[in-house]
Amino acid sequence: MRRRDFLAISVAAAACTGARDVEPHNRFPTGARERLSVSTYPFRKLIISRRNVTGRMTLKQFAETVKPKLNVPGIEPWSHHFESTGPDYVRGLGEHFEQAGLHVVNIPVDMPAKLCGTSEERTAALAMYREWVDAAVILKSPSIRVHLPRGENPGSIACSVSALRELAAYGASKNIVINVENDVPTIEQPERIVEIIKAVNSPFLRALPDFCNSMLVHNDHEYNYRAMDMLFPLAFNISHVKDEESGDHGEVYRVDVNRIFGIAGKTGYRGYFSMEWEGQGDDPYEGCRQLIEASLHNLESDVPAR
Template identity: 35%
Template structure:
């Protein structure tokens, strides 16, 4: 089993009184037995400003009113923009820790910008920031970066999205970093859009990162079956909460694994625990599920 741990799984543990990226790398190897990580930019450097109150994970988002969601999203985006526009100053230390513990970076999820934006100037600015993070990914030896489809969610925006992905995939190829798309909301909530985007981009450096948890319940398994045909570079083994038997309760985790097996996938599974409660325990229970089915 090829095991990867996403820093998102321990999102609440990062902070002035918690762990930093160096400690996370150690934990991935020594606590969880993984030789690969997914590294979120917001977790690389020690925090200099407090994170906005609230979280998208752990069920908090579902409990909010629409007004609360919009206000929180605005605060989070302002915080994220500050992070992404600043190159971390501790990259050498992070790289040294990766070498020390024998851990590689499989992917860097980039939650920045809007590659669907019809405003050419604004979109170009976003793409330049994303290219800077591709450079950072290359420095850290990351195999890929994940770039979201953007905030426009109609099919007519596909041409803009495709053009942006082509530019990023071509740039990433010069750096040895693949550009990955995930089923992560917006137009990517529909697997038919994902397939269409891949057909239109048609670039060997453009890859898919299937996420077990992100499709709607009524299409989850059919949709995963469709996108596993698109040459995954990584799989998000997402979990939420568990029952007393250690089973993930939101959806059929084992069925998702069977779909991956059906398509001959033998790459890394990245643990992305997004449930409530102890996040360390959530990671351990997710690893146990992966071992059970793999």
């Protein structure tokens, strides 16, 4: 097909979709190791941030350690590890990642935001998130991760749907997916995430399944696995791999990583897996190495769901 004919067909197809968002256009690798990434969150005691001014290294310096110590090509930089969202800084950061042999798979944004606050607070929150979408464009990241809003009446999702629909529309204009994670157990239960994503009905609002976080909701392994069954069909590009998580009072929750990889495979998920080690011990590099080995074992053997 000639390029001119292809463009004509594409324009016609876009017109037929009306108000519906087009699908995100991203290609993901198929090799096991190429699908792996490391989150900078497990290294928050080592990396300098607004919360940790006494850290030993900058985000750029950490990036230089990823290939030699972990041998994965992906990095998932946490928002608190950025010095700025200014274009010049972000552009320089992206160049540094490329020089280190890394590409960005997602940006978890944990900045204060009141999408369900006053009109002024909502406007400010959306403006802040748009800055991170723009940063994702510069870094060639396929997505950012945001939190579901607080402050609604119990059981109501109207405000969340309205705010996230607006944010997803901005993401769609930049080909950046907005991910929602089963993270905060009091507001980001998997059922609520699914309900909101389906209500927004945009291919640019997707789920980010975290392997272990839903253990914090009910301390129930079967519930956690059902959460994965709910979220992986709605995931696009990113999932967080961990084998354990700690509660607020010292509890330790563990999950069967092999079983969850089986669920991901059963649902046809083809995106990245990012190591977000939260285990016992003081060496996040070693913890992430163990998760990487478990991930490779599953991806290379294509373990079926049990």
